[in-house]
Amino acid sequence: MKKNPSREELLKGIWRDNPVFVQVLGMCPMLAVTNSAINAVAMGMATFFVLVGSSFLVSTFRHLIPKQVRISCFIIIIATFVTIADYTLLALVPGVHKELGAFIPLIVANCLILGRQEAFASRYPTKLAVMDAIGMASGFVLALLSLGSVREILGDGALFGIKLFGENFEPWVIMILPPGGFLTLGVILLFFNWFKSKKDEFLEEVAAAQRSES
């Protein structure tokens, strides 16, 4: 089967190389804003915009940026997009902006974004770079959303602010407090490890079966 390179780049970020669960990048915003699903979505959208925008610019100008000062150039490009995202969110959804607070400007220091520029966008043509950015950003949004939903359901008994359980639900408050973020992500990573080890076992079995056949 012939593989479509841009589709490959798009898909790898969502599952196989998921930036949060597999590469463990961009943890700070990941844990800080996922105390409710709506915050997680707003943060995810802002990061998506910044990542795709800066990947596009960096990849377009990759031959013009001198090697020695590339990191500074990337950071300035990223900071510009973050400023745009910051002011856009402030104008569109002031409530969410207030709740996210300082964490929107902090997208600049998200190592996932700088990492993608350095590892991918500065080396590949624009089309592939944008595809890679969309994939990685979707993976990030997915991770934010899953963590945010788990924490909101357990800690508040609600999802996107809609109560899921009846009056008798006793909220598990620790989940929306800081320790809950660490614990939830720890358990999710544990699940990923388990999944990977199962997969490795399965692949080994298949290989063994093939060996015995031949």
Next chain:
Amino acid sequence: MDNFLWIFVSALLVNNFVLTYFLGLCPFLGVSNSLETSARLGLATTFVMLVTAVCAWLLNTYILVHAPYLRLICFIVVIASTVQFIEMLIKKLSPALFRAMGIFLPLITTNCAILGLAIFATNRGYGFWQGIVYALGAGIGFTLALVLLAGLREESELSDVPKLIKGTAMNLIIAGILSMAFMGFAGLFSTT
């Protein structure tokens, strides 16, 4: 004086940067495998924080009042150049220390705790001395969290844990428990 003490203890324990604001998690999870390196990195970060607090105050007072939308770009450029400058300074003054710090020194640039410090101090409208006390508290708090996790990790290396949970998953759960312990400090001061 009371005010300064409150800012210091708040940044150090009650609102510890790593364990309650989730800032600077990358070095927190990445570097905390030995006590010595984490203490060194903590000290270097504290120093960068102090310099950043001074620079942020200068920028805010004299330049950014005219162009607030340039704040983020200015801060990040200042932090990047401070780190670069400190790197050169240490290399010149003490090559041994420079070699010991290795890659961690340039990586301080992407530590969100530093940028977070500058932004929080601006948002709260801290003055010059308040900013310095805040940076000191935050830096020592960062070092404290780093050293605590490093100590726990060194212990857990020797114990028999299931293979599945080894690595980041276990570190996160340890950090969660540490964070719970730090929540106990919340009642230390009454805010009224």
